[in-house]
Amino acid sequence: MDGIQVNTPLDLRGMRVFKGLVAPTLQSEIVEDLRDVIRAAPLFSPVTPSGKPMSVRMTSAGRFGWVSDRGGYRYGAVHPSGTPWPLIPPRILAIWDAVSQAARQPECCLINFYDEHARMGIHQDRDERDFSQPVVSVSLGDDALFRVGNTVRGGKTESLWLQSGDVVVMGGDARLLYHGIDRVKHGSSRLLANAGRINLTMRVVT
Ligand code: MD3
Ligand code: FE
Numbered sequence: 001m002d003g004i005q006v007n008t009p010l011d012l013r014g015m016r017v018f019k020g021l022v023a024p025t026l027q028s029e030i031v032e033d034l035r036d037v038i039r040a041a042p043l044f045s046p047v048t049p050s051g052k053p054m055s056v057r058m059t060s061a062g063r064f065g066w067v068s069d070r071g072g073y074r075y076g077a078v079h080p081s082g083t084p085w086p087l088i089p090p091r092i093l094a095i096w097d098a099v100s101q102a103a104r105q106p107e108c109c110l111i112n113f114y115d116e117h118a119r120m121g122i123h124q125d126r127d128e129r130d131f132s133q134p135v136v137s138v139s140l141g142d143d144a145l146f147r148v149g150n151t152v153r154g155g156k157t158e159s160l161w162l163q164s165g166d167v168v169v170m171g172g173d174a175r176l177l178y179h180g181i182d183r184v185k186h187g188s189s190r191l192l193a194n195a196g197r198i199n200l201t202m203r204v205v206t
Pocket of ligand 2: 123124125177
């Protein structure tokens with residue numbers, strides 16, 4: 001596929017890290033696709049079930065989107081405004097097809113937006129039904145310090161800077177690793193006019 005370069009990945013605790021998989025031109029095209037998604041399903045600021053605001057803003061594309069509010073964390077068929085989520089743009093699906101080795105197609109593309117102060121605490125992704133299906137992450141914009149731990153809380157962690165165009169595949173035993181984003185290096189990329197970072201995660205939900 002044009003703009004997708006599948007090189008030998010780095011192995012980080014079973015996660016496969018494809019540095020620079022998405023070429024700059026394709027990154028810009030995907031940002032344009034995301035403008036349409038965000039027009040239909042605006043970014044919102046989730047709160048945790050305990051009512052704490054999350055620093056990341058988010059929205060989704062696909063049959064399901066991930067929402068968090070006083071009612072809990074869950075996948076739902078509609079944006080908080082009540083409208084269905086937009087389709088996952090084909091250029092994003094092409095990345096899943098290039099690296100996931102999965103038989104199924106993603107049912108959710110979660111879109112996280114990080115400004116210079118946003119972070120994501122260490123957590124597991126376990127709201128999906130089928131952990132045999134991988135999660136594929138695409139980083140766009142500013143560099144971010146990603147941290148990965150173990151399949152149980154605590155223990156040693158390892159960190160890695162994720163840059164625009166990097167793709168990470170969490171499959172097999174890596175699917176339930178604890179992970180988070182410690183910080184974003186503001187203005188380190190020119191991809192987004194007003195800086196910041198976008199992370200896409202594609203998931204099979206059902
Ligand atoms: C490892 N996002 O949306 S992507 C998330 O950069 C999330 O926005 C981070 O964690 C971000 O849930 C990290 C890399 C990632 C995503 C999902 C994983 C790593 C993962 C699921 C299992 C193991
Ligand atoms: Fe996660």
